[in-house]
Structure formats: C-alpha cells, structure tokens
Amino acid sequence: MPFAAHHRRNSKRPLPLDTLLTSQVPRGNYLHILEDKQRLQLKKFLLHRMFLVASIQANVEKKEIAEYYDQVFQSILKHHLGEVVTGLLLIYPTSLLHILESSNGTLHQILLDYFNGEKNKTEFWVQKMKIIVISHNIPTRLFIQWYVSVVKVPVLYLDDVTKSQSLEEVITDFFIQTHKLALYIFKTVKVGSRGPGDNLHQTAPDLLPAEQIIKYLCKSEELMDPATFVKLYSKPLHVISDAEVVWPAPSSF
Template structure:
C-alpha cells in the first residue's frame, strides 16, 4: 500500500509594512516659551523696567510734578487694567530721576504723553529727558508701589567727577547706585506706607546719586530721547535688506 503525499505549497503573502512613525518632536518658538513662562508665574504681561533722567525748571513746584505723574498713571490704568505702575521718582533741585516698572504698553503711553506735552507746550517744566536703559522681561519688581522722594538738601561734592569720566563709566556708576538704592527701599519700605519720604539725604546719603551725573546724562547726545525711541519703536520691521536688492534692476525685453 502506498500513500501519496501531496506537497502543499503554502502561500506566504507579505504582510503590509506598518508605516514608519517618525518621532514627533514638539516644536515651539521663543514667544511660546515666554508665554508659557508667564502663565506658570501667573503673570498677565511681560514686566519691564525703564530708567529716565530729565531736567526741571527751578521755579516749578515739586507738587506739580508729583500730581502730573499720578494723573498720567490714573488715566493709563483705565485702559490698561491690571498693569499697575511701580517705581521711584527722585526730585532734585534742578533735575529728576525716574524708575518705572510696568508693561511695555504702559511705558509706551507714559513717554508718549511726555512727547505730546513737548509738542503742544513751548516751555514745558520737564526738559531734556533721556532714556538711560530699558530692562525687558525682568523676573520681579523692585518696588511694590509708587514712591516719591524730594531731595531738598543738595548733596555737595568737592569736584565734578563726570568731567574726567567717559559715558560708559558714568552709566555704570548710575546703574550701580540706583540698584543699591532700589534694593535698600525694597527691603525697608512697607506696602501701604508713603515710602521713603523726603529725608533720603539724611538716612542714606551714600546711596543717593549725584545730581551732577543726572545733568551729565541729560546733556549726553548718545542717549536716546523719548521721541527718537518712539519713532524707532513704531518703525516697521519688514525692511528691505541690502542682500535682497538685485543690481542691476531687472528689465523687460
């Protein structure tokens, strides 16, 4: 008895290959990173700090300067809700030092108001305002509220040190002294109080900035005035680069 064996050919159909899945790497940009950072810190806007110096008229009442800035802050706060302005205003006999902390939009409105007064009034009581430096996206505020201090007694110096210093050295000293003073007020000033008062020249004379430095910065042509800053701020960024210009210009045949 013989058995016949039939060889079955098993058909091996190729299984469909699964599509290759490339690793999905989350991509973001710097703007998203900053927005997420602000969200985690429960911030509604990026915080900026601006340092300003200006010359004031001798016969101007110091109360008039204080009322002017308080009125500006109150007007802007109606349109920029939740963007409070904190900082320090030091009023010297013939000049002032201004430190502002708020959003970029609020700071823009403050210096724009100054430009409007300069255009409409021939002799405005604030003159030769200069922007010393602007710090963007600072982590925290130095001041929890708005402080004003009138320096009634001028600080006397043996000689004018700005005559032998460069602009870089003067700005370095300016930032160093204002930083030390801001740290001192941040530690000592309590929320809800009127601030340091008008006796800083007696309590912390070594932390006060010399008025000679403020006058030097007001006359500096290298520092930017508010009008120049606003013009640069409003200038469009989609400018034509030299590399995009083809020369000679294409002509039609």
C-alpha cells in the same frame, strides 16, 4: 493550523502598565515651560523697566509733579487694565530721576504723553528728558509701588567724575548706585506706606546719585530723547525675505 494560529494571537501577554502610561504622557517642550513659568508668576504681560532723567523748572513743586504723573498713570490704566506702574521718582532742585516698571505699552504711552506735552506747551516744566536704558522682560519688580521722594539738599561729591570718566563709566556707576538704592528701599519701606519720605539724603546719602550726574546725563547727546524713541517705535519695519530677492538683479539695456 488555523486553530493554532488563533491560539497564538490570543496568548499574547498584555503590555506592562508602565509602558501604557509612558505612551500616554504628553511630552513638553521649552515653550510649555516658559508658559507655565508665566502662569506661576501670575503675569498678564511682560515686565519692563525704564530709567529717565530730565531737567525741571526751579519753581515747580513736588505736589504738582506727583499729581501730573498720577493723572498720566490713571489715564493709561483705563486702556491698559492691570498694568500697574511701580518705581521711584527722585526730585532734585532742578532735575529729576525716574525709574518706571510696567508693560511695554504703558511705558510707551508715558513717553508719548511727555512728547505731546513738550510739543504743545511752550513752557513745559519737564525739559531735556533722556532715556538711560529700557530693560525688557525683567523677572521681578524692584519696587512694590510707585514712590516720590524729594532730595532737599544737593548731593555732591568733591571730585567731578563727569570730567574724569567716560559716559559708559558714569552710567555703570549710576546703575550700581540706583540698584543699591532700590534694594535699600525694598528692605526698609513697608508695604502700603507712602514711601521712603524726603529724608533719603540723611538715611542713605551714599546711595543717592549726585545731581551733577543727572544734569550730565541730561546733556549727553549720545542718549536718546523721547521724541526720537517715539518716532523709531512707530516706524514700520521693512524686512526683505529671501523669496523677494531675485538674482541676478534685473537691469535695463
């Protein structure tokens, strides 16, 4: 009997090769899929996009504005390596539209620099800046690099939509128009070039937001200014967990 039992144990067939391989293959999850996707896109940080509008002094020059932002970007890049800023800066006669794409930390530093400049300088050339929206964790960039373009002639419409439409409708049309403008620049501007130039009012007049829209958004009290955003961003969150809640609540007699 012992010999027969030993013979039965040794006579077992080896497990199929497919079974062995299946047991050794690691099982992935959704987190691994997201991490692999980030590696394939060569992303070192999550990408965000911010839309800003502001009023500017009438006598300020394009060169001065471009140099200001170049210095801000270079200063931030020293502390946020590899987090390059791309986007578009449209300079109107008395206002500007700025679209920025970069990391969350870089965008926060840009707002902080404006907030400090407005607080320390009595006559800062950028005024009434408002944040239209900040889109978090966007999949790709709309712009290959950072462009500056001057709108030399006022872009106006016969009908003032700011009087007939709500703020939500104005912002919706604003985003549709700027998105079409970004796609136009992406398709027409070559990599490494200086940008679309200062003739967008001739090549794509229907894609440029009217300056009256920019001024309307700058005056809107419903939109957040950088000072309020920076304060909320720096404010710590006080979260009360369930373990900290005692019921019934203690009371004094």
